[in-house]
Amino acid sequence: MSAPSTDIAILGGGLSGGLIALALAARRPELRVTLFEAGTRCGGDHVWSYFASDLGDGAELLEPLVAARWDGYFVRFPRRQRALRTAYRSVTSERLDAVLRSTLPAEALLTGAMVTEVTRNAVTLADGRIFSAHAVIDARGAAGLPHMAGGWQKFAGQMLRLKVPHGLTHPIVMDASVAQADGYRFVYALPFTSDAVFVEDTYYSDVPELDLPVLRQRIAAYAAAQDWRVEAIEYEETGVLPVVGAGDFDAFWKAGREPGVARAGARAGLLHPLTSYSLPIALRLAVHLCTLDKLSGDAVEEACHAWAREHWRQGRFYRMLTAMLFGAAAPDQRYKVLERFYGLSEPLIERFYAGQSSPADMLRILAGKPPVPLGAAIASLRGKGRPLAPLGNLR
Known part of the structure; x- marks a missing residue:
């Protein structure tokens, strides 16, 4: 029996892999795309946010993914408070998973699919199935960023269901009026509904270790200080993201290279060096891949490498900061x-x-x-x- 085949195999149903799949489905419908996700659903448990001003071409691809939107935001510091008018949006894993399932054919979205081997033209799963592909894009995240240096942005976030409305009209994107600890600390509060607020405790730290019990206590203390009476914690997420100050891009790329296999997302170093924002960058690459005339493994790998290298070049100022x-x-x-x-x-x-x-x-x-x-x-x-x-x- 011949192996199942696809034009583009995408490894990883997170933000980067999911956006590439959605962009190809919308703009290159003639292509067969297969998305492989090791988890039971795409996206895991995350909230990704962005400013509307971050986006250019492809903004319409994000619209079905947006779970909440606001026409401005607040920041707070010990000696400065400010309201800004830039529109702000949040995407959730739940919406990403739902849109992928409604957009891709059932046979094109494989969850619980643990990839054990990858070559330029084939993907092997833990259950023994082998899929042939004209091109493979690896967007499974990264276990680290070798040959790069900097610090860490680490956080814990909770969706709090409140007993009474919280009173926020706009998100607080950065509340640094809180006690400083473990580097630069701020709290992030997104009012999803009148009685549900996502609160994230974030640190720009010298070390990647995350003390989750301590962060949970600080989130609870922040909510109490706002007089938010918590009825339930509906879900929780954590993360430790790189904040890049320097590195050797060529050595980084060589260290993770599988000949003929393209890389996207964090695996390609595609994040803002200082803020760790990745959504706008992931969208730009997804849109760019749709414009390629040739979609062989080598051609897609070359395109992703060139894109990541240019992103590195343009990030010099932010790495200095x-x-x-x-x-x-x-x-x-x-x-x-x-x-x-x-x-x-x-x-x-x-x-x-x-x-x-x-x-x-x-x-x-x-x-x-x-x-x-x-x-x-x-x-x-x-x-x-x-x-x-x-x-x-x-x-």
Whole structure:
């Protein structure tokens, strides 16, 4: 019996793999796409958020995935509070899984599919099945980022069901008025409904270890301080993400390369070096892959490699800021960097999060009295952080 075949095999039904599958289904319907996900559903248990200003072509692909949307957001710091007008959106794993199931043919979405071997033209599963493919894209995340250095953004988040409405009209994207601990700490609060709020306790830390019991206690304390009476915790997520300050891209790519197998998402280093945002970057790659004339394994691998290399080149400024944040500021004083940043113009802030800062933006961010000692800022560029491998909890 011949092996089942597909044009494009996508490994990993998380954000990056899911968006590639949805983009190909919408824009290249003539192609047979098969998505392999090791879990019981796609996306795991996550909330991914983005600013509407992050997006360009392909924004319509995200619309069915959006679980909540707001026309602005708040930030809070010890000496600054600000309301910004940029539209903000959140995507949930539940919506991603549902849209993939409704969009792809049943035989094109395989959950519980543990991949044991990959070549440029074949995928082997733990149950012995072998699928042939014209091209394979590996989007299964990463166990680390070898040959890169920086710090960590780690967090625990809970969806809280409240006994009475919380009163929030817009999300609090960054509340750094909380006590600082383990680096730069802030709380993130998304009001999904009038009595449900997603609260995430986040740290820009020098170490990747996450003390979940402590973070749970701090989330409970934050909710109590807002006078939110919690009826139930509906779900919980955790994560430890790399914040990249330096690295050797060519060595990184070579270390994880399987000839003829393309890479996407964190496996390709496709995340914002300082914020760890990945959704807009994942969408851009998904849209780009739809424009390729040739979709052989080698051609798709070459396209993903070129895309990731250009992303690395364009991230130089953000890596420098990462190195300065971790190397120049005392851990409990890092909030001052972001406090100052949020005093800048709203269009500049939008371009920063989109990873599209102009030369003038870069000069403005660096101009004026620095919130960290100048000598320490210069010295920090020599060290540039801790190695970012291995790591087992990237999302």
